[in-house]
Amino acid sequence: MRWTHGLISSTVVLVGYVIGGCSNLADDCANTSSCSSGGATSNAGSSGSAGESGTSGNDSGGSDTGGEGGSTTAGSSSGTSGDAGATGLGGEGGSASQPCDGACADPTPVCKEASDTCVECLAPGDCAAGEETLCDTTSNTCVECLAPADCDTAGASRCAGGACVECEDSNDCAHIAGKGVCDGGECVQCTTADETGCAGKSCNPATNSCTDSNVGSVGTCKPCVADSECTGGNVADPTSRCVPMEFNATPRQGGFCLRRVAKTCSKPFQIPISASSLSGAPSESYCGIDQENVRCEAVLDLDMECSTGADTLARGAQLSAAQRAAESAKRGLWASCEQPESQPQPQPQPPGPVTGEEAKQRARADIAGRAFIRLTTTTFSSSESRLHLCPDGSFVEYVETYSDFGGSTYGTYRGRWEILSAEYRSAADASARVRRANEDGSEGFLEIVARGGQVTVNGSVVTVQASGACG
Numbered sequence: 047m048r049w050t051h052g053l054i055s056s057t058v059v060l061v062g063y064v065i066g067g068c069s070n071l072a073d074d075c076a077n078t079s080s081c082s083s084g085g086a087t088s089n090a091g092s093s094g095s096a097g098e099s100g101t102s103g104n105d106s107g108g109s110d111t112g113g114e115g116g117s118t119t120a121g122s123s124s125g126t127s128g129d130a131g132a133t134g135l136g137g138e139g140g141s142a143s144q145p146c147d148g149a150c151a152d153p154t155p156v157c158k159e160a161s162d163t164c165v166e167c168l169a170p171g172d173c174a175a176g177e178e179t180l181c182d183t184t185s186n187t188c189v190e191c192l193a194p195a196d197c198d199t200a201g202a203s204r205c206a207g208g209a210c211v212e213c214e215d216s217n218d219c220a221h222i223a224g225k226g227v228c229d230g231g232e233c234v235q236c237t238t239a240d241e242t243g244c245a246g247k248s249c250n251p252a253t254n255s256c257t258d259s260n261v262g263s264v265g266t267c268k269p270c271v272a273d274s275e276c277t278g279g280n281v282a283d284p285t286s287r288c289v290p291m292e293f294n295a296t297p298r299q300g301g302f303c304l305r306r307v308a309k310t311c312s313k314p315f316q317i318p319i320s321a322s323s324l325s326g327a328p329s330e331s332y333c334g335i336d337q338e339n340v341r342c343e344a345v346l347d348l349d350m351e352c353s354t355g356a357d358t359l360a361r362g363a364q365l366s367a368a369q370r371a372a373e374s375a376k377r378g379l380w381a382s383c384e385q386p387e388s389q390p391q392p393q394p395q396p397p398g399p400v401t402g403e404e405a406k407q408r409a410r411a412d413i414a415g416r417a418f419i420r421l422t423t424t425t426f427s428s429s430e431s432r433l434h435l436c437p438d439g440s441f442v443e444y445v446e447t448y449s450d451f452g453g454s455t456y457g458t459y460r461g462r463w464e465i466l467s468a469e470y471r472s473a474a475d476a477s478a479r480v481r482r483a484n485e486d487g488s489e490g491f492l493e494i495v496a497r498g499g500q501v502t503v504n505g506s507v508v509t510v511q512a513s514g515a516c517g
Contacts, residue, residue, distance in 0.1 A: 158186060182208060194218065200225050200233040216240070229254060238272060238325040248272040248280075251325050264288075264303045266315060267335070267342035273325035276303035285309045287323040289332050293341050294458070300324075302342050304332035314345055314454065340456035344444040347432060347514060400470040409468035409478040413494065417513040420506050433503075435463055436516035441482060444515075460485050474498060 146157035150164035156172050158165045165186035167173050173181050173188035180196065182189045189208030190196070197203050197210035204211050204218040212231030213219050219226050219233035227233065227240050236242075236249035236256055244256035250271045257271060261280040264270045270288035278285030286309075288301040301324045305311060311333035319334030335345055400408065414437040422429050429447040436442070445457040461484040468478040480492040495502050501510050 156186075178208075180208075195221055198222070201231070203233050227254075238274065241274065248275040266305060266333075267302055267346055270301050270303045271324060273323050273327060278309075279303065287327055287332070288325065289319065289321040289323050291319070291321075291334070291342070292337050294338060298341075304334055307331040307333055336456045339458050340444060340446070341458070343515060344432065344446075344456075344458070347444070399472075401468070405468035405470050405476075406465045406478075408470060409465050409476070412476075412496075413465070413478065413480070415513050415516060417511050417515070418494075418501075418503055419509040419511070420503060422506070432515075434513040434515040435480075436513065438516075439463060440516075442515050466491075 145159045146162055146164055150157045154164040154166055156165050156168055157163070158168060166188050167181040167186055168183070170179070170181045173179050176188075178188040178190050180189050180192050181187075182192065187208070191205035191208060191210050194203070194205050197205050198221070199210070200219075200222055201212065202210040203213045203222050213228040213233055214231075216226060216228045219228050222233040224243075225233040225235050226243055227235065227237055229237050234254035236244050237254060238249055238251050241247070241249045241256075241261070246260055248257045248259050248261050248271070249255070250257050252271065257275065259270070259272075259275045261274045262277055264275040264279075265277055266286065270276055273284060273287040274280040276284070276286040276288055279287055284306070286303050286305045289304050290300075291298050291302050291304075304319065305315065307318055308330070315333040315335060317334050317336055318331045319337070320329055320331050322329045335342065413435055416435055418431075418433045418435070420431045420433075422431070427447060427449045429445060431443060431445050433443045434441060439462055441461055441463045443459045445459070447455045447457075461482055463480055463482045466479045466481050468476070470476045475497050477493065477495045477497075480494060482490045482492065484490070493504050501508055
């Protein structure tokens with residue numbers, strides 16, 4: 047535009063210069079007497095050129111000033127005057143400017159006018175979509191969290207760099223209700239190393255949750271899920287731990303509290319068992335039992351019979367004394383033990399013998415769910431049989447033999463039982479013949495007689511009590 051304007055100005059000056067030059071020549075011929083003679087009329091001077099139209103101003107914000115009009119120079123002598131140049135057009139008015147030039151779009155759709163830059167957010171309302179719903183006004187970015195309280199899941203309780211991530215220590219779990227301990231990146235209720243959240247109860251290491259058992263409350267050979275449940279298991283150098291066991295080569299559910307061999311063993315728990323504890327203690331030897339033939343329940347059942355609770359059957363001297371007593375009293379070793387306060391007896395029935403199907407049904411009701419305990423002694427050994435006749439028609443018999451020369455053996459037998467015949471002669475005199483089918487295919491028969499307050503099985507006096515082995 048300026049170039050054009052200059053060109054126009056140069057043209058006007060040049061035209062003026064030429065016209066002016068012609069006027070000076072006429073004056074000179076008059077002064078020098080060199081003009082043409084005669085009365086001839088002078089030719090009219092040439093018409094002056096019209097000035098060029100001015101161009102419009104540049105477009106810009108605000109209004110432009112119009113271009114200048116062309117200059118007009120008169121022709122010499124009687125020449126016609128040149129036309130005036132046209133007026134230049136005014137420039138167009140400029141439009142109002144927009145923040146960030148209106149160029150903000152995803153992923154930075156918001157304009158920060160203070161710096162004239164496009165950002166993700168200025169306020170929480172700018173982050174409404176997805177997991178990142180909070181606005182970090184320092185970085186103007188949408189984030190998942192600004193503080194730990196924004197991370198409310200056990201698996202991602204720590205706020206780091208605007209994202210919820212795994213915990214690093216228990217401080218990161220303080221705001222997670224009921225799960226204040228960090229374990230492997232996740233907030234849990236407890237661990238075997240930190241049972242503070244269990245209020246005196248043990249922590250189950252399989253679930254990292256509190257149990258219903260008080261620490262140090264579970265005795266030897268009893269079911270458990272954590273070391274700290276066992277008696278003496280909740281101290282720095284425990285005497286017992288919760289270890290897995292098996293029966294007849296089949297793993298049993300959960301674990302059982304057993305004393306460490308390092309803390310010495312006592313009868314009947316004298317067979318070493320090597321295992322790692324359920325709470326993660328390394329493998330070592332524990333005072334166990336013959337897992338091939340006997341379970342903890344049977345051993346505990348045996349130990350509870352005598353009120354003295356001092357391994358009566360296992361001591362040679364007492365066995366010899368019991369044998370002599372059995373020979374004179376015809377009652378076996380049980381003469382030296384306190385007898386149960388009461389013995390289950392057949393229900394009183396109207397006088398008169400009852401036989402057939404009715405007697406069989408009555409006998410089954412009297413026998414099912416009972417344990418028949420029988421002791422057999424010899425000069426140097428004794429054995430005990432505990433036969434459990436369960437209501438579902440199954441039976442289990444635990445046989446344990448002790449020797450005066452030390453050591454003991456265990457045996458477990460299972461199968462099905464049924465009543466073949468029965469007779470109720472009176473309220474205090476009844477008998478039943480029972481068939482037992484063993485798992486190995488063999489079978490045996492039992493003659494059970496209840497007479498005068500005493501029960502015998504195949505002629506031997508037995509003690510009868512409620513079974514603890516039937517499920």
